[in-house]
Amino acid sequence: MIRVQEQDFEFGTELAAMTEGNHGIGGVCSFVGLVRDIASGETVSSMTLEHYPEMTEKALADIEAEARGRWPLEDALIIHRYGRLEPGDNIVLVATASAHREAAIEACHFLIDWLKTKAPFWKLEETPDGGKWVDARDIDDATAARWVEDKSAFGGESDAAD
């Protein structure tokens, strides 16, 4: 499931809702991204996330579908916020559920790596020197590219996309 929203989320509530009534789930893995108060040595007072509304939900749905195609997941959830956020605020939640731990852990890692390079969001950090757009990092491209090469640990159980 995909949600793109301005309002906050409470990850405990979201995880409980995910597992409610599905006793085929043996494990849940989650990642929560938060706004930091420092970036490149500079104080950050706020971060404003801009996105491309007509494209964002589609891009996130494609990323979720890719994960479901690679790993045997019972459920997957991506919540991504936009708008003006302050240090300590939640930005993103990725949660995956599967019968056994490997699929949930690997799929969660995959999803957050691909969000970095494929979800149409841009971040403006407010610093003492003014607003600064966060540059995409080469390391994020490299990290995401790893999932193009790597097969899941479930060679026989999932149809890893080449």
Next chain:
Amino acid sequence: MRLLYFAWLREKAGINSEEVNPPSEVATVADLIEWLKARGGGHAVAFADPTIVRVAVNQEYAKLSDSVAAGDEVAFFPPVTGG
């Protein structure tokens, strides 16, 4: 054709969106960028280095060599930083 601009491209171009009718020889994303650059002003600044501009045509990521046509929605933006 509807054009959208995001993040610093929006700031440099000085516009969020616009409707344009490029001439028929504008067939690809690369052609469109060159045509927009030639209009000067904020567009020339925004597209000064096309290699750092990313593009989506009808909400799908696109390459410079992909075709564009009347009625398309073409979005220009810096490399994305989700998550």
